[in-house]
Amino acid sequence: MALTDAAPRLDLDAFVNHREDGHASLDLLVPDARCAGCMAKIEREILALPDVAAARLNLTQKRLTVDFAGAGGDAAGVVNTLARLGYPATPFDPGQARAAHDQEGRRLVLALAVAGFGVLNTMMFSVPIWAGLFGQELGPATRTLMMWFSGIVGAPCALYAGLPFFRSAWRSLKAKRANMDVPISIGVLLTLGISFSETILGGRDAYFDAAVSLLFLLLIGRWLEHRLRARASSAAADLLALQAASATVIGDDDALIAKPLNEVLPGDRLLVRPGERIPVDGRVLSGVSELDNSLLTGETAPARVVLGGACRAGALNLSGTLHLVATARSEDSAVAAIARLVEAGAQAKSRYVRLADKAAAIYVPVVHTVALATFIGGWGLGLGPREALIRAVAVLIVTCPCALGLAVPAVQITASARLFRRGVLVKSGAALERLAEVDHVVFDKTGVLTEGRPRLINPAPQALAMAAPLARASRHPLARALAEAAGMGPLAADVTEHAGQGVEGLIDGRRARLGRAKFLGVAGGGSETELWFAFDGDTKIRFRFADRLRTDAAVTIRSLAARGLTIEILSGDVSGAVQAVAEAVQVETWRAGCTPEDKAARIDELARAGRKVLMVGDGLNDAAALAKAHAAMAPGTALEASQNAADLVFSGEQLGSVTVALDVAASARKRALENFGFAALYNLVAAPAAILGLVNPFVAAIAMSGSSLIVTLNALRTGLRR
Amino acid sequence: MNIVMFLAPFSLGLGLIAVGAFWWCLKAGQYEDPAGDAARILVEDPEDRPAA
Numbered sequence: 001m002a003l004t005d006a007a008p009r010l011d012l013d014a015f016v017n018h019r020e021d022g023h024a025s026l027d028l029l030v031p032d033a034r035c036a037g038c039m040a041k042i043e044r045e046i047l048a049l050p051d052v053a054a055a056r057l058n059l060t061q062k063r064l065t066v067d068f069a070g071a072g073g074d075a076a077g078v079v080n081t082l083a084r085l086g087y088p089a090t091p092f093d094p095g096q097a098r099a100a101h102d103q104e105g106r107r108l109v110l111a112l113a114v115a116g117f118g119v120l121n122t123m124m125f126s127v128p129i130w131a132g133l134f135g136q137e138l139g140p141a142t143r144t145l146m147m148w149f150s151g152i153v154g155a156p157c158a159l160y161a162g163l164p165f166f167r168s169a170w171r172s173l174k175a176k177r178a179n180m181d182v183p184i185s186i187g188v189l190l191t192l193g194i195s196f197s198e199t200i201l202g203g204r205d206a207y208f209d210a211a212v213s214l215l216f217l218l219l220i221g222r223w224l225e226h227r228l229r230a231r232a233s234s235a236a237a238d239l240l241a242l243q244a245a246s247a248t249v250i251g252d253d254d255a256l257i258a259k260p261l262n263e264v265l266p267g268d269r270l271l272v273r274p275g276e277r278i279p280v281d282g283r284v285l286s287g288v289s290e291l292d293n294s295l296l297t298g299e300t301a302p303a304r305v306v307l308g309g310a311c312r313a314g315a316l317n318l319s320g321t322l323h324l325v326a327t328a329r330s331e332d333s334a335v336a337a338i339a340r341l342v343e344a345g346a347q348a349k350s351r352y353v354r355l356a357d358k359a360a361a362i363y364v365p366v367v368h369t370v371a372l373a374t375f376i377g378g379w380g381l382g383l384g385p386r387e388a389l390i391r392a393v394a395v396l397i398v399t400c401p402c403a404l405g406l407a408v409p410a411v412q413i414t415a416s417a418r419l420f421r422r423g424v425l426v427k428s429g430a431a432l433e434r435l436a437e438v439d440h441v442v443f444d445k446t447g448v449l450t451e452g453r454p455r456l457i458n459p460a461p462q463a464l465a466m467a468a469p470l471a472r473a474s475r476h477p478l479a480r481a482l483a484e485a486a487g488m489g490p491l492a493a494d495v496t497e498h499a500g501q502g503v504e505g506l507i508d509g510r511r512a513r514l515g516r517a518k519f520l521g522v523a524g525g526g527s528e529t530e531l532w533f534a535f536d537g538d539t540k541i542r543f544r545f546a547d548r549l550r551t552d553a554a555v556t557i558r559s560l561a562a563r564g565l566t567i568e569i570l571s572g573d574v575s576g577a578v579q580a581v582a583e584a585v586q587v588e589t590w591r592a593g594c595t596p597e598d599k600a601a602r603i604d605e606l607a608r609a610g611r612k613v614l615m616v617g618d619g620l621n622d623a624a625a626l627a628k629a630h631a632a633m634a635p636g637t638a639l640e641a642s643q644n645a646a647d648l649v650f651s652g653e654q655l656g657s658v659t660v661a662l663d664v665a666a667s668a669r670k671r672a673l674e675n676f677g678f679a680a681l682y683n684l685v686a687a688p689a690a691i692l693g694l695v696n697p698f699v700a701a702i703a704m705s706g707s708s709l710i711v712t713l714n715a716l717r718t719g720l721r722r
Numbered sequence: 723m724n725i726v727m728f729l730a731p732f733s734l735g736l737g738l739i740a741v742g743a744f745w746w747c748l749k750a751g752q753y754e755d756p757a758g759d760a761a762r763i764l765v766e767d768p769e770d771r772p773a774a
Contacts, residue, residue, distance in 0.1 A: 035761060036761035036762065036764040039758060039761055040765040057758065058755040058758055059755055059757040059758030060755045060756055060757040060758060061755070106748055109748060110744075110745060113744050117738070117740070117741045121734055121737050124730075125730070145726075153734060
């Protein structure tokens with residue numbers, strides 16, 4: 001909801017942040033700023049405003065930060081200036097969570113940099129030591145010196161770079177669980193300790209380089225995963241920011257005040273212009289309009305509201321300006337009830353155990369048992385405690401989980417990059433894993449299988465040309481559809497729009513009307529999905545509209561069925577409309593008239609039956625089902641709440657994105673499993689070698705980087721394949 | 723052999739300078755807005771123009 005067409009008195013002060021240093025600042029999302037020109041223009045014009053001290057646009061995040069000179073600022077002035085320049089802007093709250101997330105990313109990058117430094121420089125001292133292993137001349141004194149150098153450089157780097165792992169391991173130990181970071185931390189600390197003691201005792205094996213490069217490789221995997229999450233959550237945060245924007249409240253002296261939704265109280269008078277959504281549940285005080293409830297209920301036909309009529313939050317106001325009195329707070333509105341269902345579903349989803357964690361659950365005990373057995377067995381068989389301990393540490397090092405740590409993130413980042421190119425946004429790596437397990441697909445009808453907006457179904461060229469000039473002058477969706485069918489052309493003169501009725505105007509000097517049956521005096525009510533047109537006193541022409549199927553809906557359903565998936569349609573629309581669509585796309589299982597709760601209940605029922613459900617939906621009535629389903633996709637045209645509840649968001653007209661996403665997810669899972677398989681095979685060879693004492697620092701370094709490289713290259717195949 | 727005692731710390735020093743430079747970049751917000759920074763070089767400040 002952009003605030004740009006607002007009246008000049010619009011009050012945005014609720015969005016001004018008052019900082020600790022006494023100055024005020026304002027954060028705005030400017031989605032249309034794209035180029036250097038936009039940036040220069042925006043910053044120059046905003047800076048020219050009185051009492052603005054600084055203005056800086058972040059072109060990457062499309063965010064404008066305005067610092068005011070004083071303790072308060074004219075936020076509306078800034079927004080209006082932006083509107084004048086042609087950039088709709090929405091105030092938003094940067095939020096604490098986001099800042100924390102960025103800090104985490106920065107810490108990871110820095111740890112990566114330190115680990116990189118450590119790897120390069122310890123290697124510098126390792127090369128002479130390795131040379132010594134192969135019979136080159138290297139006296140014990142020089143070797144010990146090199147080991148000292150290597151330890152002095154490597155150990156601090158390893159301790160710093162390992163911090164993210166140590167912290168996570170500590171947290172998980174406190175919660176009495178062992179995640180992947182526990183063996184990593186134990187391995188690294190033990191390795192460092194043994195290497196120091198060997199250096200002091202003048203031994204041969206020091207694994208400082210191995211400890212640092214292990215962390216370096218693992219940090220790459222960690223950072224890739226962070227990138228994936230950061231990109232998705234920034235997209236989600238933008239959506240949330242847009243949604244949280246505001247309601248226009250009419251104050252006591254008829255001043256318009258933009259208020260954050262959660263500050264709107266029952267009894268407030270609200271102004272809702274055509275094209276805006278109803279912010280909270282309310283009753284009509286004045287004005288006549290039609291509401292599009294399709295995102296709330298799935299019904300395609302617009303509902304007419306008049307004085308005293310109830311409006312539900314989330315409905316789209318189509319034709320006339322409405323004055324409402326709020327009857328509920330935002331938290332108690334119809335939308336919020338759905339939001340709570342979504343939250344419940346999201347919690348259930350967070351209990352999903354990820355592939356890497358499943359692998360870790362097997363890997364961790366096995367490797368630790370083997371290492372412990374090597375130590376005890378080695379000692380028992382007469383190796384001596386020092387040699388036995390070195391071999392146990394060698395087992396821990398060569399069976400390092402780098403391959404495991406990289407196996408999944410590398411695959412998922414390439415898979416999501418590939419989907420991103422096809423217009424599908426993946427919100428998390430776990431989403432891809434869940435998507436690959438799906439065996440049942442549930443579609444919503446309106447806006448998913450169909451385009452979600454009316455199309456003319458009886459285009460008679462002559463009639464179309466006659467009515468088009470009037471249709472072009474109207475904002476009603478049916479008139480828009482008519483204008484779209486007719487193409488570019490002349491506009492009617494002297495147009496007046498009768499809210500909830502139709503439009504009237506002059507075409508070539510003749511008075512004409514376009515609108516509902518009653519508006520033109522046609523007897524018999526008429527349907528919500530038709531428009532009538534007539535010149536004054538002439539024959540009346542009827543235009544009929546229907547929500548058209550997406551062009552590739554039938555093909556997509558067929559190809560999904562060919563993959564062995566079962567398909568079902570759940571819609572809130574009336575049974576006739578749903579049946580027609582179901583027959584057109586050849587789906588036998590369908591239900592009409594579902595409430596949001598019905599949909600969520602059906603998903604639960606399927607889940608209890610052991611099915612892994614993919615829900616594809618766009619409406620607010622789907623949001624709960626989207627959150628509860630094993631995996632969920634929403635089109636980019638969906639309401640923000642649904643996009644937030646979904647795991648993947650696809651843009652564009654093509655429903656085929658669903659098939660593409662399923663295929664990529666399946667191939668990503670295959671790659672990940674291949675990587676696990678490879679890691680297992682590698683460990684089967686490396687662990688016995690380490691137990692037998694065949695591993696020295698050189699072999700460990702080669703094996704570790706080699707296995708990581710193979711896993712990464714295999715992951716890249718996901719991105720390369722067409 | 724003595725040369726190692728000089729060269730090794732020297733090369734470590736060079737490496738540390740690089741890490742320090744990177745740390746400074748990160749801290750100074752050089753990576754906050756890559757798209758904006760790339761675009762900013764194209765923006766002409768009116769006061770930068772040579773007096774005609």
